[in-house]
Amino acid sequence: MRIREITPGEFSLVWPIFQAVVAGGDVFAYPPETTFDDARRIWTSPPTRAFVAERDGAVVGSYMLRPNQPGLGDHVANAGYVVAPEARNRGIARALCEHSLKTAAEAGFVAMQFNLVVATNESAVHLWTSCGFATVGRVPGAFRHARLGPVDVLIMYRRLVPAAG
């Protein structure tokens, strides 16, 4: 598997996977009816950067990386990940996460924050925890899950560089 950065013009490589993920209504706040143009803007508009994982010439996953806040909060990164349904449970999300942590550190970010981890998405919570993230917040009922109704949202965080001593 190879992970490489893409340009906004290459977003069509990500689009089928993005669509499949939002269609589930169980991971992202982006609604199932999100258009190609909106998705491309979310995933690739600077300062957001996008990357794809390729295996045997096919794109099997993608992540986007961006500052979580403007200005005085832009030292903390945020990222989002999608994996093709047919490629799940093969370590792709973990590889994307590890790549994003390295890319974020190289770009000068000192930490990474996820704002909307769906609390019922146990495999994601387990994966991010195993990648070094801690749950630093929990917002009651902040996500309308397609099957479960309102469920809690977790805020997860990890440092990318050692604290200054």
Added chain:
Amino acid sequence: MRIREITPGEFSLVWPIFQAVVAGGDVFAYPPETTFDDARRIWTSPPTRAFVAERDGAVVGSYMLRPNQPGLGDHVANAGYVVAPEARNRGIARALCEHSLKTAAEAGFVAMQFNLVVATNESAVHLWTSCGFATVGRVPGAFRHARLGPVDVLIMYRRLVPAAG
């Protein structure tokens, strides 16, 4: 004091106050060099709505109200508040907050979430707590305070309507 909704074209009423607040580098992530156009977009671009508090014909404060997330998270509101430096400690922030809670509930939001309450801003934390907000998260060092350096950010939350059941 009267609080009323404004159009994007009226943002110039808010601009001096917005500028004064971001100049401090101690409340908002928006950097001190934020331009008029960027500030107007942040404060007034739909679906964001903006309101001003007027006293004796002068604008003394403002708030913006918007969905905190797109799509499946858009039942939770987010808001931001600014008060003119010369009008502080007169209950204006509280009046703006109470007005925003009422407006948000009328607009159909079921809760309100603040993503970036600077933990060292004790008067704000105290005010939001007294307005019914609970601290549901804390992100270490996520705000670069102009005088104090990296300080923690609180996530605060309150419901706007009683829980079903």
